[in-house]
Amino acid sequence: VLNPKIAVIAGDGIGKEVMPEGIRALEAANKKFNIGMQFDHFDFASCDYYLKHGKMMPDNWFETLMQYDAIFFGAVGMPEILPDHISLWGSLIQFRRGFDQYVNLRPVRLLPGVPCPLANRKPGDIDFFVVRENTEGEYSSVGGKMFPDTDREFVIQESVFTRHGVDRILKYAYDLAQSRPKKHLTSATKSNGIAITMPYWDERVEAMAKQYGDVKSDKYHIDILTAQFVMNPDRFDVVVASNLFGDILSDLGPACTGTIAVAPSGSINPEGKFPSLFEPVHGSAPDIYGKMIANPIGQIWSGSMMLDHLGYPEAGLAVFTAIEKVLAAGKTALTPDLGGTAKTDDLGKAIAAAI
Amino acid sequence: VLNPKIAVIAGDGIGKEVMPEGIRALEAANKKFNIGMQFDHFDFASCDYYLKHGKMMPDNWFETLMQYDAIFFGAVGMPEILPDHISLWGSLIQFRRGFDQYVNLRPVRLLPGVPCPLANRKPGDIDFFVVRENTEGEYSSVGGKMFPDTDREFVIQESVFTRHGVDRILKYAYDLAQSRPKKHLTSATKSNGIAITMPYWDERVEAMAKQYGDVKSDKYHIDILTAQFVMNPDRFDVVVASNLFGDILSDLGPACTGTIAVAPSGSINPEGKFPSLFEPVHGSAPDIYGKMIANPIGQIWSGSMMLDHLGYPEAGLAVFTAIEKVLAAGKTALTPDLGGTAKTDDLGKAIAAAI
Ligand SMILES: CC(C)[C@H](C(=O)O)[C@@H](O)C(=O)O
Numbered sequence: 001v002l003n004p005k006i007a008v009i010a011g012d013g014i015g016k017e018v019m020p021e022g023i024r025a026l027e028a029a030n031k032k033f034n035i036g037m038q039f040d041h042f043d044f045a046s047c048d049y050y051l052k053h054g055k056m057m058p059d060n061w062f063e064t065l066m067q068y069d070a071i072f073f074g075a076v077g078m079p080e081i082l083p084d085h086i087s088l089w090g091s092l093i094q095f096r097r098g099f100d101q102y103v104n105l106r107p108v109r110l111l112p113g114v115p116c117p118l119a120n121r122k123p124g125d126i127d128f129f130v131v132r133e134n135t136e137g138e139y140s141s142v143g144g145k146m147f148p149d150t151d152r153e154f155v156i157q158e159s160v161f162t163r164h165g166v167d168r169i170l171k172y173a174y175d176l177a178q179s180r181p182k183k184h185l186t187s188a189t190k191s192n193g194i195a196i197t198m199p200y201w202d203e204r205v206e207a208m209a210k211q212y213g214d215v216k217s218d219k220y221h222i223d224i225l226t227a228q229f230v231m232n233p234d235r236f237d238v239v240v241a242s243n244l245f246g247d248i249l250s251d252l253g254p255a256c257t258g259t260i261a262v263a264p265s266g267s268i269n270p271e272g273k274f275p276s277l278f279e280p281v282h283g284s285a286p287d288i289y290g291k292m293i294a295n296p297i298g299q300i301w302s303g304s305m306m307l308d309h310l311g312y313p314e315a316g317l318a319v320f321t322a323i324e325k326v327l328a329a330g331k332t333a334l335t336p337d338l339g340g341t342a343k344t345d346d347l348g349k350a351i352a353a354a355i
Numbered sequence: 356v357l358n359p360k361i362a363v364i365a366g367d368g369i370g371k372e373v374m375p376e377g378i379r380a381l382e383a384a385n386k387k388f389n390i391g392m393q394f395d396h397f398d399f400a401s402c403d404y405y406l407k408h409g410k411m412m413p414d415n416w417f418e419t420l421m422q423y424d425a426i427f428f429g430a431v432g433m434p435e436i437l438p439d440h441i442s443l444w445g446s447l448i449q450f451r452r453g454f455d456q457y458v459n460l461r462p463v464r465l466l467p468g469v470p471c472p473l474a475n476r477k478p479g480d481i482d483f484f485v486v487r488e489n490t491e492g493e494y495s496s497v498g499g500k501m502f503p504d505t506d507r508e509f510v511i512q513e514s515v516f517t518r519h520g521v522d523r524i525l526k527y528a529y530d531l532a533q534s535r536p537k538k539h540l541t542s543a544t545k546s547n548g549i550a551i552t553m554p555y556w557d558e559r560v561e562a563m564a565k566q567y568g569d570v571k572s573d574k575y576h577i578d579i580l581t582a583q584f585v586m587n588p589d590r591f592d593v594v595v596a597s598n599l600f601g602d603i604l605s606d607l608g609p610a611c612t613g614t615i616a617v618a619p620s621g622s623i624n625p626e627g628k629f630p631s632l633f634e635p636v637h638g639s640a641p642d643i644y645g646k647m648i649a650n651p652i653g654q655i656w657s658g659s660m661m662l663d664h665l666g667y668p669e670a671g672l673a674v675f676t677a678i679e680k681v682l683a684a685g686k687t688a689l690t691p692d693l694g695g696t697a698k699t700d701d702l703g704k705a706i707a708a709a710i
């Protein structure tokens with residue numbers, strides 16, 4: 001994309017603290033690689049906005065954001081003010097559905113300088129992607145409550161897996177696996193317990209596998225797969241999963257590599273019909289908001305993914321390499337979660353300077 | 356229970372190898388504490404049985420097993436022969452539903468001599484229970500497929516949470532938390548994403564919490580909770596979870612403490628109207644079956660839980676202490692997964708001798 005237009009939404013909590021650092025890094029890459037990227041800031045998709053307007057977003061959010069090539073997102077949610085299922089379903093989940101961002105792509109990589117909770121693992125040992133289905137599955141809006149306020153009360157919620165939805169995420173994951181040296185795909189299932197939808201998932205994986213003879217596939221039930229993430233994280237290359245399982249694995253993976261504070265994600269519409277969204281995996285973290293101790297690397301790395309997506313892989317790599325360099329250089333420049341004493345903006349400036 | 360009658364079902368794969376060691380340990384405790392426990396062996400609930408009879412269990416399985424005070428179970432499943440969703444739904448899941456074993460209780464403990472994949476953790480640091488709902492939730496039998504073999508094909512499956520089902524598992528978990536020194540309960544939720552059933556779960560937790568003023572409660576979304584298991588496993592005391600989330604957490608927890616091979620579980624009907632079932636967390640592991648290298652500790656520890664349940668806590672403790680003693684004594688007596696060279700029965704005999 002020439003002169004990409006970026007919609008910037010900082011959102012809530014530490015989203016507002018890490019976003020300026022994300023922009024700082026992107027501006028540095030913008031200059032260095034002469035990209036001509038432009039940023040417009042929006043205050044909606046935040047609980048502040050909800051408090052003023054009684055809704056998370058203006059009615060024309062779709063038309064407004066459609067004019068952009070990508071959305072650069074911070075974090076949303078302030079559970080003390082508004083229940084998460086209202087703030088999230090009124091913003092992020094709307095984007096994922098409305099803009100058909102059916103791929104949620106989350107790299108899991110052990111980086112230098114990040115303390116790893118697993119014993120005997122070093123940078124380079126862990127390097128894989130979680131490819132998460134992002135629009136259907138367990139995150140459905142169909143269901144409800146019956147016999148309210150009685151002993152017979154119950155709630156039901158449908159999980160919905162369509163051939164359309166399953167096949168396209170599998171295709172994306174297989175293409176990604178095929179492009180990598182290991183050519184290895186792992187499918188997350190639970191067909192032994194969730195015995196209607198998950199056997200269907202397995203069936204579609206088997207069908208897709210036939211079209212990718214050069215990719216080695218295996219599958220694990222989600223329970224033992226989480227155990228494998230801890231015991232043998234070096235085993236994985238591309239892990240494809242449903243909406244819920246992908247959500248779990250893409251928090252657990254980063255935890256196994258040290259901290260979810262550095263983990264990035266992209267909610268991607270691969271066809272480019274709609275804008276894709278890039279955001280850190282971490283949330284708004286109200287408990288540390290206001291102290292300027294939040295780690296901005298998740299935001300900055302998300303910016304690197306966005307540059308890749310927009311067709312500037314060199315610039316994306318420059319941002320990622322700068323992150324690695326500053327992490328490797330050591331503690332003083334790092335935020336407290338990494339054992340350093342730096343503030344959010346100190347670390348952001350160090351990375352921008354390294355670009 | 357006086358002279359408890361135990362139904363023994365070894366099942367498939369390594370279930371058949373570890374079960375004799377479970378019985379050996381129980382016989383040792385039987386003698387030492389003069390319990391008068393009797394064992395009857397059954398060959399159903401196995402894929403071998405299925406091959407002979409075209410079904411996993413005889414039609415009178417319910418009446419047959421109702422005559423026992425507990426079921427001591429090995430493992431079931433041979434995916435090469437029979438898809439898991441047929442073998443499991445035809446056996447274990449039938450027991451859980453038919454005998455209303457609504458509590459699945461799974462201790463997570465870091466034991467001496469077990470290599471821990473987490474850095475800087477020592478025995479005693481990790482010691483908590485996962486209390487899993489075992490009869491409803493995401494493991495439902497309601498749903499199906501529409502438009503088969505067309506592009507419009509889709510499958511749906513209902514998650515079902517009843518007040519009856521949710522409240523009783525929460526009550527069990529709160530009672531357990533109240534009986535422990537830390538008096539701390541963690542609820543696994545995902546109300547920000549699974550926005551119909553999970554907010555209901557949260558609501559019931561809040562209502563139950565009011566009746567346990569002395570128990571400190573908190574909740575985590577399942578994604579970040581799995582991350583916390585890796586980063587801060589010492590934080591937990593009693594973790595209560597839905598059927599699926601409990602399934603995941605009770606594999607992940609044991610993985611964080613070294614190996615799921617030693618982890619036990621009880622599928623319990625607390626009122627004692629129906630027999631409860633005790634089995635290792637690991638499965639039938641067809642890949643190592645036949646080598647006699649399977650670790651029998653999960654089976655033996657499950658026997659210890661069964662003794663507790665039957666009203667013989669002293670005997671249960673003796674079995675557990677023997678496990679700890681043999682583990683601490685070191686490698687030679689241990690199976691290969693623990694770095695030793697012992698066979699399944701060597702380790703079993705060592706533990707029985709220590710009782
Ligand atoms: C085998 C399978 C159906 C079962 C479950 O998911 O409940 C197992 O994983 C367990 O945890 O007991």
Ligand SMILES: CC(C)[C@H](C(=O)O)[C@@H](O)C(=O)O
Pocket residue numbers: 088247547548578
């Ligand atoms: C906030 C929540 C709804 C969201 C999700 O579950 O998808 C988050 O955990 C994520 O992973 O992006």
